[in-house]
Amino acid sequence: MLRKLLKYELLSTGRIFLPLYLALLGVSVILKAFMLIEKSARIYIVPQVLLTVLYIILVIASFALVYIFSCMRFYKNLLGDEGYLMHTLPVKPYKHIFAKLFASILWLIASFIIAAASVIILAYQKGLFEYIFKMINNLMAAVGLSWSQPSVVWTTVAMVALSVASCINGFMMLYASMAVGQLLRGHRIIGSILAYFGFYTASQIISLVMLFVISRTGMWRTLEEGNLGIIGTGAWNPFSAFFTIVTVLYIVYLILYFIITNYMLSRKLSLE
Amino acid sequence: MSQNGNYDAHEIKADELLPVAQQEGDDGNAAAAAAVPLLECRRLTKRYTGGRDALSDINLKIYGNRIIGLLGPNGSGKTTFIKLICGLLMPTSGEVLVCGMRPGVESKHLVSYLPDRIYLNEWMRVHRLISFFEDFYDNFAPDKAYSMLERLGIDPDAKLKNLSKGTKEKVQLILTMSRRASLYLLDEPIGGVDPASRDFILGTILSNYNPGATVIISTHIISDVERILDDVIFLSNGKIMLAGAADEIREKNGKSIDELFREVFKC
Numbered sequence: 001m002l003r004k005l006l007k008y009e010l011l012s013t014g015r016i017f018l019p020l021y022l023a024l025l026g027v028s029v030i031l032k033a034f035m036l037i038e039k040s041a042r043i044y045i046v047p048q049v050l051l052t053v054l055y056i057i058l059v060i061a062s063f064a065l066v067y068i069f070s071c072m073r074f075y076k077n078l079l080g081d082e083g084y085l086m087h088t089l090p091v092k093p094y095k096h097i098f099a100k101l102f103a104s105i106l107w108l109i110a111s112f113i114i115a116a117a118s119v120i121i122l123a124y125q126k127g128l129f130e131y132i133f134k135m136i137n138n139l140m141a142a143v144g145l146s147w148s149q150p151s152v153v154w155t156t157v158a159m160v161a162l163s164v165a166s167c168i169n170g171f172m173m174l175y176a177s178m179a180v181g182q183l184l185r186g187h188r189i190i191g192s193i194l195a196y197f198g199f200y201t202a203s204q205i206i207s208l209v210m211l212f213v214i215s216r217t218g219m220w221r222t223l224e225e226g227n228l229g230i231i232g233t234g235a236w237n238p239f240s241a242f243f244t245i246v247t248v249l250y251i252v253y254l255i256l257y258f259i260i261t262n263y264m265l266s267r268k269l270s271l272e
Numbered sequence: 273m274s275q276n277g278n279y280d281a282h283e284i285k286a287d288e289l290l291p292v293a294q295q296e297g298d299d300g301n302a303a304a305a306a307a308v309p310l311l312e313c314r315r316l317t318k319r320y321t322g323g324r325d326a327l328s329d330i331n332l333k334i335y336g337n338r339i340i341g342l343l344g345p346n347g348s349g350k351t352t353f354i355k356l357i358c359g360l361l362m363p364t365s366g367e368v369l370v371c372g373m374r375p376g377v378e379s380k381h382l383v384s385y386l387p388d389r390i391y392l393n394e395w396m397r398v399h400r401l402i403s404f405f406e407d408f409y410d411n412f413a414p415d416k417a418y419s420m421l422e423r424l425g426i427d428p429d430a431k432l433k434n435l436s437k438g439t440k441e442k443v444q445l446i447l448t449m450s451r452r453a454s455l456y457l458l459d460e461p462i463g464g465v466d467p468a469s470r471d472f473i474l475g476t477i478l479s480n481y482n483p484g485a486t487v488i489i490s491t492h493i494i495s496d497v498e499r500i501l502d503d504v505i506f507l508s509n510g511k512i513m514l515a516g517a518a519d520e521i522r523e524k525n526g527k528s529i530d531e532l533f534r535e536v537f538k539c
Contacts, residue, residue: 084391090380271360
């Protein structure tokens with residue numbers, strides 16, 4: 001059932017994102033073409049500026065729309081009139097949440113890939129990748145690090161995990177806010193916004209307390225010094241430790257948001 | 273009015289207002305059906321925040337093979353009652369059971385629901401919606417849906433957002449009636465349509481529901497529906513005023529259900 005829900009979720013949102021990605025890549029290619037001929041003809045400066053503006057708008061849109069559609073789909077499809085169909089399907093509420101979440105994560109990843117591809121289209125010249133790798137390696141060597149050290153790999157993994165957890169947490173916080181907000185019948189959007197600020201404030205307070213605790217430890221002083229070389233000292237260095245702690249915190253948040261959302265959809269659903 | 277004239281044991285019991293009508297069926301499943309009601313409400317109450325009770329203390333048992341009219345003026349609690357059965361609302365107290373189960377995945381397999389509003393995804397085409405139903409309901413019959421669409425002249429390739437409101441309502445009715453469900457909940461199926469279409473809709477309901485199933489039709493337009501009803505439930509201010517077999521009520525009061533309704537709910 002989850003697979004089927006996800007299929008319709010992607011069919012619905014794909015109508016927006018696929019043309020958007022196509023447009024973004026198209027604009028990058030045209031812009032690149034202008035850049036290649038620009039040197040010989042100054043007359044192309046106006047279309048080039050316009051295309052650059054369009055390119056920036058499309059990049060921003062491809063990320064912003066992931067969040068906007070994530071909210072709209074959840075609200076309209078599960079809490080609005082379409083909810084009359086979705087909630088009478090023989091499907092457990094948590095599968096609805098997963099379908100919405102997976103679709104959002106998928107589009108977010110797709111947007112990253114497409115945006116990266118567009119940058120590569122614009123910036124590509126022979127030896128670009130070799131140059132980037134060389135630069136990263138030089139920077140790392142300057143602080144005494146290399147990829148052969150397991151601690152460097154581990155710290156990178158912790159950093160990636162943190163980004164992923166923070167993205168999922170972002171979506172789940174939105175879902176939990178809307179699931180709680182629907183209880184305010186007649187003012188559900190206001191309810192959702194209030195719930196969002198409630199969750200935001202609560203999570204900020206907890207994070208601040210955590211930061212305060214961390215700041216009393218030696219780890220913080222090392223972080224403040226910004227000596228990246230310390231990463232080489234071991235897998236559990238101040239940087240990887242910090243990333244791991246924050247990742248765990250995000251995972252706790254997102255599990256709580258999931259529990260709240262699931263409880264609201266299965267026990268407190270109140271369609272208008 | 274039963275489709276095959278073959279009655280299962282049934283019972284519609286409401287606040288002891290009327291003696292329990294019970295008929296033994298000759299079907300082997302009748303005993304099993306009688307043991308667990310298709311729909312049971314125990315002290316079912318729904319109160320919206322800050323408001324009066326939309327439904328209060330409803331006790332009801334409904335068995336298979338009946339066509340039941342859920343009758344009452346606007347705001348009497350008809351839609352709330354149906355939404356509680358579907359799990360779209362949660363009771364404030366008491367409980368509602370479908371085949372002994374609280375609303376959930378299992379009960380949703382058994383219930384086919386036509387809401388009082390358009391629930392369609394605007395971006396879909398009609399044929400996509402039919403595969404959607406086919407994907408999620410194993411008791412959905414797509415051929416039945418396509419043949420009904422054809423009879424009505426609705427193009428399966430049409431985009432839902434290009435259809436008129438009346439056509440969308442018909443599409444929803446077709447989807448609802450193309451399921452082989454045990455309980456059909458139809459909320460105001462004839463509320464917004466012209467009298468000519470009413471006959472078509474009632475005809476569609478009568479000729480397509482799963483034999484042996486129970487159909488609950490909520491409406492405040494009784495004259496058009498009365499002839500097809502086996503039982504009626506009168507709802508007023510969230511309470512059951514009257515419930516029982518339509519024939520008995522007509523006989524006892526010496527007037528049609530429509531006349532009785534107009535008298536009871538006179539402003």
